[in-house]
Amino acid sequence: MSEARARLLASASRLFYTEGLHSVGIDRVIADAGVTRATLYRHFPSKDDLLVAYLTEADRMIRAEVAAARTSSANRSPADAVRAVAATIADGIRAPGFRGCAFLNAAAEYPDPTHPVHQAVLAHRQWFLETVTELLAETGETAPEPAAQHFVMLRDGAMAAGCLTDPAPICATFLRGVEGILSYRDAPVAAGARRRK
Structure with missing residues (x-):
């Protein structure tokens, strides 16, 4: 470059x-x-090219953070890899200058699903969902994609709330939610109910 x-x-x-x-x-x-x-x-x-490059760079940085979190937990349990990714997200929310999720912000400004900016947002979110699904599958989760969707929803909510109010309790709630996802597979009644759905 x-x-x-x-x-x-x-x-x-x-x-x-x-x-x-x-x-x-x-x-x-x-x-x-x-x-x-x-x-x-x-x-x-064009400005659109610059906007897409901005989102591509944001995507690259997040992928690097997730890869580093996975590497840091390589000698621990698969659940610890999920926790490490969640901790990275919480650290970002607590960081000075946090203004929410760059991708959700971009989607709000460019709602047309055919626009290159919106397409860049969708590509990033699809990668993130697939990555979390893979991480949760490695924990033994029997329904990893719905669990990953739950994780992404918790993340989205934490990022939206974290730039509007004190991020500390928001991050604590987010991390408890992630623990709930991880423990859900170990609850026989809840797991059985989920399989019947």
């Missing part, structure tokens, strides 16, 4: 995340990155 492209992407990512995708214009990104308009358009032919 060239230095100019890296500067543009860093400026765009910070501005889009903190101020919104529609509200930040190309001129603002150019000024913040300290490049010319021609340089921006050489790397990103």
Whole structure:
């Protein structure tokens, strides 16, 4: 990646995340990155291309965090890998400057499912759901996809609430919810009821 492209992407990512995708214009990104308009358009032919690149970079960072969490729990139980991913999410919510989920924010601004920005959001969420499904399957969960959907819903709620109020109790509730998902498979009555559904 060239230095100019890296500067543009860093400026765009910070501005889009903190101020919104529609509200930040190309001129603002150019000024913040300290490049010319021609340089921006050489790397990103349109604002949509820049927006997709921003989301692609956010996706890459989250994938790296999940991979690191899985690696850190490699010598522990599969359930610990799920806990490690959940802890990474909670750490992000508690981090200074947290403004919610970049992907949910983008979907709210670009609701058209055919738009490239919305498509980037859907691709990220599909990967995340598949990854959590795989992690939960490794724990012995007999219905890993519904359990993963539950995890994703808990994550979405925690991210939405975590930027509106004190994130500490939100994260504690999220982590308890994840423990509930992990313990649900060990409850014979609940598991039996789920299998009958």
